[in-house]
Amino acid sequence: AADGGFRLSGAKAFVADAQSAELLVVAARREQADGPLLLAAVPADADGLRIRPVAYSDATRKLAELGLHDVFVPDEAILGGEVDAGPALEATLDRARVALGAEMCGLASRVLELSVAHARTREQFGKPIGSFQAIQHKCADMLLRVENMRSAAWYAAWSIDEDEPDAHLAACMVKAYASEACADVAGEGIQIHGGQGYTWEQDLHLYYKRAKADEVALGDGAAHREHVARVAVDGG
Incomplete structure (x- = not known):
């Protein structure tokens, strides 16, 4: 705590586009670990804030690590004041999960x-390789995964838009399924293209890298399945 505000110390990993941001929203708690979650608006040029680019397989999405050392945050920079921002942050993450699911479907x-x-x-x-049953099976399985992702993403988006009771579960479920299904489809695409699927001349490596990046963004499929099971069983 400090007069007229408080100071932030800690680190944040895998922050998307932090290098180009002018203002960063940082989730933090005061000294007590069980206190309310706060959202602080921190200028990118604040004293004590270090932004370090992180090497990443997907060069089309820039990530960075934030290091905060005694960064002063005035009281007026706390979004929503001292009210617990946890529910609002979770609702925002649900929208991000659905957006990622839609991206993976596309x-x-x-x-x-x-x-x-x-x-x-x-x-x-x-003869065309598409006449071979093994290739047909791969394409059929890929189509099944794509349509499942599409249905899950549409339902989750509708649930959030209509403020349905199961909106949170729907958002977690689309991320749980799409995380692995998208990576599987991208991998099968490389297999169907054979040797040229591994070359830089083909765009498939770009899709595969993004699929693997999206797979772990906001939590992988296993983490979301565990969360869905926990919520379904005991509501928390």
Whole structure:
């Protein structure tokens, strides 16, 4: 605590686009660990704040680590005052989970589209590889995952928009499913393209890297399944 505000010390990992931000919203608690969660608006050039870029497999999404050492935050920079920001933050994260689920669905749809087009034109043994049952099975499984992601994302978005009681569960479920389904589709797309699927000339490596990045963003599938099970069983 400090006169007219308080000081922040600690670290935040994997903060998206922190390098280009002018203002950062930092979740923190006062000295007592069980106190209310607060959201502090911290200027990117604040004294004691260090922003360090983090090397990452997906070069299209910039991540950084924040280091905070006695960063002064005036009382007026606390968003919503001293009210516990936990519920508001969780609601925001639910929207982010659904947005990521929709992104992964779109990514997987594009990989499927590219894979089907390749299977129709690439020939082996004098016929398109799409005529081979093994390739057909891969494409069918990819389509199943894409449509499941689409349905889950649509329902979760509708649930949040309509303020349905199960909106939080729906958001967690779409992230739980899409995290692994999208990575699976991206991997199968590379397999269908064969050796050229691994080359820089193909865009598949970009989709695969984004799929693997999205898989762990905001928590992976296992973490969300565990949370869904806990909420379903005991409500917390």
